[in-house]
Amino acid sequence: MARVVVDVMLKPEILDPQGQAVQRALPRLGFDGISDVRQGKRFELEVDGPVDDAALARIHELAETFLANTVIENFTVKVEELAVGAEK
């Protein structure tokens, strides 16, 4: 069993009101020196069986068709091997 992480972020040219709201609130809350904030989604998928090229290709297709709206969002797929009993 392995964990695959899919990160979905708005494309750089797309306005991100959530991220802007966070960024504008930071100086008010005493945190300076952060020039931009973008907010996106993180999906952690627990995959049965080995994560080989075929499985990754399917997860890539899944992310492209279902998790991300590729008109306005970019996504990345990363494998995080899950050691048994090493859950955070």
Add this chain to the structure above:
Amino acid sequence: MARVVVDVMLKPEILDPQGQAVQRALPRLGFDGISDVRQGKRFELEVDGPVDDAALARIHELAETFLANTVIENFTVKVEELAVGAEK
């Protein structure tokens, strides 16, 4: 300028209806072999100046007090150095 990524995920013992909805939809959509899905948030912060221990400590505090609800959520802080012109 560097990019710092804060990932915020619901704690493992907290029910995640969004992730469950995704997981239950997958077989219907033709994707089998995924036993669990958790959905969380990813924040990309563009930090002015060097990301030293003091800056990281401040971002850790920011994440703890403002980005994550630590009663129900875990968060991780990661530094992603941003090469100029290497934007995806």
